[in-house]
Structure formats: C-alpha cells, structure tokens
Amino acid sequence: MQRITAKYYIETPYELEKAAQVLAGEQSSGTFVEVPGETAELKSRFAARVESIAPLETVTEPAIPGATSKTGKYQRAMIEVSWSIENFGYNLPVMISTLQGNLYELTQFTGLKLMDIELPDLYSEQFKGPKFGIEGCRKLTDVYNRPLIGTIIKPSIGMTPEQTAELVKTLVEAGIDFIKDDELLGSSANSPFDKRVDAVMRVINDHADKTGKKVMYAFNISDEIDEMKRNYQKIVRNGGTCAMISLNSVGISATRKICEIGELAIHGHRNGWGMMNRHPLLGIEFPAYQKLWRLAGVDQIHVNGIQNKFWESDDSVVRSIEACLKPILNGTTVLPVVSSGQWGGQAPETYRRTKTVDLLYMAGGGIMAHPMGPAGGVRALHQAWEAAVDGLSIEQAALKYPEFGKSVEKFDSK
Template identity: 75%
Template sequence: MERIVAHYYIETPLAIDHAAAVLAGEQSSGTFVNIPGETEELKRRFAAKVEAIDLLETVNQPAIPGIASSGKLYQRAYIKVSWSVENFGSNLPVMISTLQGNLYELTQFTGLKLMDIELPLSLTQYFRGPQFGIEGTRILTEVYQRPLIGTIIKPSIGLSPAQTADIVKVLVDAGIDFIKDDELLSSSANSPFAERVDAVMKIINDHAHKTGKKVMYAFNISDEIDNMQRNYDKIVQSEGTCAMISINSVGISAVKKLCDLGQLAIHGHRNGWGMLNRHPLLGIEFPAYQKLWRLAGVDQIHVNGIQNKFWESDDSVVKSIESCLTNIAGTHTILPVVSSGQWGGQAPETYKRTKTTDLLYMAGGGILGHPAGAAGGVKALKQAWDAAITGLSVEEAAQQYPEFAQSVAKFGKKV
C-alpha cells in the first residue's frame, strides 16, 4: 500500500526518537497509554512510521511552550513520518487532520512545523488538481512569453458597482491582463455581488468584442457554500473566466467543491497566511501548503513578492514560486501570484532569482498610483518585465522607458 510522507522541523527537550514516536502514535493508531485493541497486526497496517531523523542544533530556550527541559537544552531536528493512504483514502480533510492535527498540541514539542509532503501517485491521480493552472490561464488571457500583469481594485471596499466599472474601463483600455476584487469585498451594502458582476462584465465583454482581448477578472465569491455556488454561476452566466476564493477562510472542502465545477479558473487568495507560517518553528511551510491546495484544484495562488511590504524574506518567496512550478505527476502546475507592495522595480530581481515568466505579477498602488494614472502604470510594468527579461537593471530600464522612469521617480525608494 502506498504511503504519504510528511517532513517536519521539530524542537524537543526529549530524546528525538522518543518525541518522533509520540507524534507517529498520536497521529495514527496510538494514544497516551497502551490499549488492548492496538494489536501488532493493526499497527503494521495503520500505524505511522518514523522514516528518518536528521539531528540539527541544540538551543537553550524553547521556541514555544511545552515540556520544560531539566537540563535547559532543546534539540532540533528534521524528521520524516509516513502513513498508509488506507488511513484516509481520498478524504482531504482527514488527510490534513492526520498531517496537521493534534500533533501541534503535543507537549513533547517546543516547536513543530510541516515543511513538505511527498504525495503518492494514487493521490495525485485521484485528484484532478488545477483545471486550468498556468497553461489554462494563459489560454484564457492569451498572454504568452511574459508574466500576466494584474492589479487589485482600490479602494478595497466602498466603491459602488458603477465606480468599480469606471476603474475597470481605464484598466482594460490600458491593456491590463488581470483584475481582481480585494479579499475584503464580496458583497457589501453599496456593492451587491450580482450588480458588480453586471457592471464589470459589461465593460470587459464590450472590450473583448471590440479588440478580441478578454481581460480576466477574479470576482471574490468567498461566502457560505450555497452563496458561493450562486455567485460562481453568476460569473459563468456573465461570461466571466475567474473566481477568487479566500482559501483559508472557507476551507478545503468548500474550495474543492467549487474547483470541481471546472468552468472558471480559481484564484486562491491566502490571506491569513501569516498565522500559519510566520513563526519559524510553528505551522506549515509553503511547499507543503501549496500541494494541499493544488490537490483541491486551485489554479492560481498567492506567493507574496520580492522586496514585499510584509515580513516574508525574498528567499522564502523564491522557494514558494519554485514549489508552484514543480511538476506533480498527474496535475497541472499552479500559477504563482506575485503581489504585496509590488511595482516594476522588483521585476529585474524577481526574474534574476526565479528565471521564470510563469507568474501573475500584480501591483495595486504600483499601477493605480502611477504619476500618469493607471494606463501609465500598466505600461510601466510591461516595460519593467521587458527590461528584466533582456537583462537591464532598474537604472538602465529607467533611461530607456519613460513610463517606467516615472515609476522609479515615485516608488524607487523601495528598491
């Protein structure tokens, strides 16, 4: 029987092999005390196994509360633990409960983080994964050989449908590829969802009929499941191509239900990510995280950005992008969404570090706050990526491209 393998980064005051065995027992057939029903035959079939232990440094202070060390020493290590897929089958929520459940509560650990997951072929073949992914998103937007250039409607909340449509008109005329609702807006008092879809899609459809370019707009459908379904259907009826979901807020079962419909590209917004990842010895790392959402069928997922406005390091962002682009047998790759304080100035470093144009590169203020308006902002981002791909520095690009030079003058202090 195939097995799923989880990689953890742990810290404990106990012997590592003992702590790892506690984790394996708690997350499979064992409990805090021996029980009659846990036979050797049952354990052979259903018990988790500690596959590997790689000892790291010892520290004097615990990362998080747990058992106190009598010697005031805490050992860190990487461990691998495996489970038979028989334990949960194709049930994603139970699989997540196995990999990320009560183990975080175990007092034997003063640090524990899920770093990565090795998925067996039976799972990657069972789950369809992204219906569109990178290739499908490019087909829907007809953008090739460069990143998709996108933006977020700002102000995030408070605009009426007509005001939103006015901004969309400026953006589509400027040649934008992708626009999305902010995660704070789904259906508000002055912007009911259906009315916003009608107003925005009239602009997008009219533009597509005139020019042949269909801009992708990600409407935020995050809500109760029945309302999400209703809003999804509204986008389809209005000839839209994308829906956005706050994946941490609605949960993996709700996301998978919508992904399984397969008519719209699903833009996965990871707001709330910081509480899952910000502590170095608690939570989950992005390589594992994106695999779970890729199984559920998300087509696009946020990865933060180089020189971003948040806490995440550039190295972490690069690792996240690379993990999205890594092939998993039987599934499409998932499109990394680069965002967070982005403007064209980060494009050269982003390309230098990742060597890919398979990105959705989104700038909110970097487009809408451009000195020449949104049209200048869109043009400046395209210029920035032309420069990045041809190897120009920010300074060289500013000498060659006037709109990009205006961006440098306004935003350049952030580089």
C-alpha cells in the same frame, strides 16, 4: 499499500527518537498508553512510521511553550514520518487532520512545523489538480511569454458597482490582463455581488467585443457553499472567466467542490497565511500548503513578492514560486500570484532569482499612482519585465524606457 510522507521541523527537550515516535503514535493508531485491540498486526498495517531523523542545532530557550527541559537544552531536527494511505484514503480533511492535527498540541514539542508533503502516485489518479493552471490562465487571457499583469480594486470597501466598473474601464483600456476584487469585498451593502458582476462584466465584454482582448476579473465568491455556487454561476452567465476564493476562510472541502465545477479559473487568496507560517517553528511552510490546495484544484495562488511590504523574506518568496512551478499530479502546476507592494522595480530581482515569467504579477499603486496614469503604469510593468529578461539593471531600464523611468522616479525609495 503506498504511503504519504510528511517532513517536519521540530524542537523538543526529549530524545529525538522518543519525540518522533510520540508524534507517529498520536497521529495514527496509538494513544498515551497501550489499549486493548492495538495488536502488532494492526500497528504494522496502520501505525505511522518514523522514516528519518536529521539532528540540527541545540538551543537553550524553547521556541513555543511545551515541556520544560531538565537539562536546559532543546534539540532541533528535521524528521520524516509516513502513513499508509489506507488510514485516510482520498479524504482531504482527514488527511489534513492526520498531518496537522493534534500534533501541534503535544507537550513533547516546543516547536513543530510541517515543511513538505510527498504524495503517493495513486493520488494522481484521484486528484486531477488545477483545471486551468498556468497554461489555461494564459489561454483565457491570451498572454504568452511574459507575466500576466494584474491589479486590485481599491478602495477595498465603499465603492459602488458603477464606480468599480468605471475603474475597470480605465484599467482595461490601459491594457491590464487581470483585475481582482479585494478579499474584504464580498456582497456588501454598497456593492451587492450581482450588481457588481453585471456592471463589471458589461465593461469587460464590451472591451472584448471591440478589441478581442478579454480581461480576467476574479470576483470574490467566498461565502457559504450554496451561495458560492450561486455566485459562481452568476459569473459564468455573465461571461466571466475567474472566481476568487479566500482559501483559509472557506476551507478545503468547499474549495474543492467549487473547483470541480470546472468552468472558471480559481484564484486562491491565502489571507490569514501569517498565522499559519510567521513563526519559524510553528505551523506550515508554503511547499506543503500549496500542495494541499493543488489537490483541491486551485489554479492560481498567492506567494507574496520580492521586497514586499509584509514580513516574509525574499528567500521564502522564491521558495514559494519554485514550489508552485514544480509539477505534481500528472505534471500540473499552479500559477504563482506575486503581490504586496510591487512595482516594476522588483521585476529584475524576481526574474534573476526565479528565472521564470510564469507569474501573475500584481501591482496596485504601482499602476494606479503612476505619474503617466494607469496606462503608463501598465506599460511600465511590461517594460520592467522586458528589461528583467534582457538582464538590464533598474538604472539601465530607466534610461531605455520612459514609462519605467517615471516609475523609478516615483516609487524607488533608494
């Protein structure tokens, strides 16, 4: 039977082999003492297996609370543990409980982070992955050979559907490819979901009728699952092409249920990500995280951005983009959503480090606060990416492109 393998970064005051075996036992057939029924045959078939242990540095202070070291030293390592897929089959919630469940509670560890997951070939037969992904989102927006350029509706809360539609009109006329609700906006008192969909899609459909370009708008449908399905169909009836889900709030099962409908591209927002990842020795790393949501069928997923306004390092963002572009599940990929304090100035470094234009590149103030207005902001982002692919520096691009030059004057803090 095929196995699923998980890679962990650990810290422990115990011997590495002993700590790894505790993890394997706790997350499969074992408990803290031998019990009746735990036969050698049962263990052979269902027990987790420690596949490898690679020792790293030793430290004198624990990363998080746990068992106290008698020697004053805590050993770090990378370990790999595998499970037979007989243990959980194709049940994603149980698989996640296995890979990420009580192991975080184990006193033997003063640090533990799930770094990556190796999926067995059989999973490709059961999970189709994103219905649209990169190529499908390009087809829906008719954007090729460059990043999709997107923005977010701000203020997050307080605008009426009519005010939102007016802003959308400005943006679609400026040449935007993608617009999204903020994750804080669901169906609020000032902006009921149905009225917002009606108002926004009226603008988007009128623009498509006139120009042939249909802007993708990600309406936030995050809610209880029955309401999510109702809101999903509302978007479909109004001619929309995308729905947004706050992944960590809604959960894997509800997200998969919505993705399986298959009529809209699903924009996966990872708000709450920091509590899962910010500590270097606790939680989950993005390569593992995005695989779980790809199994559920998400088409787009946030990765933060180079030189972002949050805590995440550029190296982490680059690894996240690379993870999204690495094919799994019959060769599928997921569209990385680059955001957080972005303007055209980060494009050259983003391209230099990733060598890809398969991105949804999101800018809020970088578009709306451009000195030449939103049209100038959108144009400046196009220019920034043309310059990035051509290998131009920010200074060279500012001299070549007027709109980008104005962005540099406005946004470059150097």
